[in-house]
Amino acid sequence: MPTRILPAVGDADAVRSLTTLLSQLPDAEPVTPVADSTQLVDTLARLAAESVDELPEVVIVHERIGPVPALELVREVALRFPAVGVVLVTTDTGPGLFQAAMDSGARGVVTLPLGYEELAHRVQSVAQWSVGVRRHLGHGGDVLPGVGGTVVTVSGAKGGVGATLTAVQLALAAQASGRPTALVDLDLQTGDVASYLDVQFRRSVVDLAAITDLSPRILAEAVFRHDCGLALLLAPAEGERGEEVTDRAVRQIVGALRSRYEVVIVDCGAQLSGAGAAAVEMADRALLVTTPDVVAVRGAKRTVRMWDRLQVRKAEETTVVVNRHTRGTEIQPPLIQKITGTAVAATAVPANFRELQAAVDAGRVHALDGKGTVRQALWALAAELGLVKAPETALVRRGGRARGTDRGTGGFRRRKE
Structure with missing residues (x-):
């Protein structure tokens, strides 16, 4: 089953670079990128209203997204759409940023400039986690659609x-x-x-x-x-x-x-x-x-x-x-x-x-x-x-x-x- 990946990137050059790499990943199905935080949340909410299964397995948030700062956006997506795995793309390689990303609910961090191997490994890991969560949700009783209770x-x-x-x-x-x-x-x-x-x-x-x-x-x-x-x-x-x-x-x-x-x-x-x-x-x-x-x-x-x-x-x-x-x-x-x-x-x-x-x-x-x-x-x-x-x-x-x-x-x- 292909992995649906939704990039959230505000910079045109970064969009081209990221989508090019994503298209090369095995079993990847990149979704049309969104340009800002509002568009990302609205897109996910619309898909979730139809079914949890309609949501992409992976969302990639670029550090230069706006108007909501990247870490705050990661937190909102993780809280409102718990079956979606979020990956943060950033130039900051320090342990402080990594810890902050994890605390916000990110499932992984990929550093810039992007490399194929790192991106492929992280996306695959997060996609497997997302599939596992949905499997549990599917067999665990009623789950509220959309943004939840x-x-x-x-x-x-x-x-x-x-x-x-x-x-x-x-x-x-x-x-x-x-x-x-x-x-x-x-x-x-x-x-x-x-x-x-x-x-x-x-x-x-x-x-x-x-x-x-x-x-x-x-x-x-x-x-x-x-x-x-x-x-x-x-x-x-x-x-x-x-x-x-x-x-x-x-x-x-x-x-x-x-x-x-x-x-x-x-x-x-x-x-x-x-x-x-x-x-x-x-x-x-x-x-x-x-x-x-x-x-x-x-x-x-x-x-x-x-x-x-x-x-x-x-x-x-x-x-x-x-x-x-x-x-x-x-x-x-x-x-x-x-x-x-x-x-x-x-x-x-x-x-x-x-x-x-x-x-x-x-x-x-x-x-x-x-x-x-x-x-x-x-x-x-x-x-x-x-x-x-x-x-x-x-x-x-x-x-x-x-x-x-x-x-x-x-x-x-x-x-x-």
């Missing part, structure tokens, strides 16, 4: 603001509406998802951290299937093992989950780690939960600024969720929006811990009373985010919205690399 991260402005409860309820709402949903606990040292759902487990996200190529079978062995239908990938019982989960591992794990579930909710906790930062960076929507008090709002502002400095996520691409909201509090959602520079979810979650206490203590957060104001608000938030199917959205709206749902700006914008 929606990834939403939930972080806390500080500890105790309700990020885990928010993440769990968003996942439950999505699952209840008929959308296959995975909930990941990336609060690696102090994760409480297992406690909230009264789960006894053996495997955790750590068991996937050292695996280079995640097959559906390996992923399924690490996922715990809860009685409510949620697929859970839990934090390790031994918090010190959380250090084994690197940002590179998270990109691969979340990418694999995204290809198999319509919705992936990631609880990132309140402490920024490399793993959590990677999840926030690759998320379609990043939520930051705060309570309407001075300490928490300052924490939210601090987190947003840190994400911006580290180039994890811009403030305007982050959405704050206000938990424990009351009309009488001095700090209201519009003020939080002004202080943090973020969007604020239109749905605010009311303060009513008495409604939650019994369920939290029993580890049965999944059994919260559907008539309770907190549960209704969190499920309305899921509808606002587009995580539930249309019939469920209508049901939530009929069930009533929490106080404060007319506040804030709401709205989300997908992050553009």
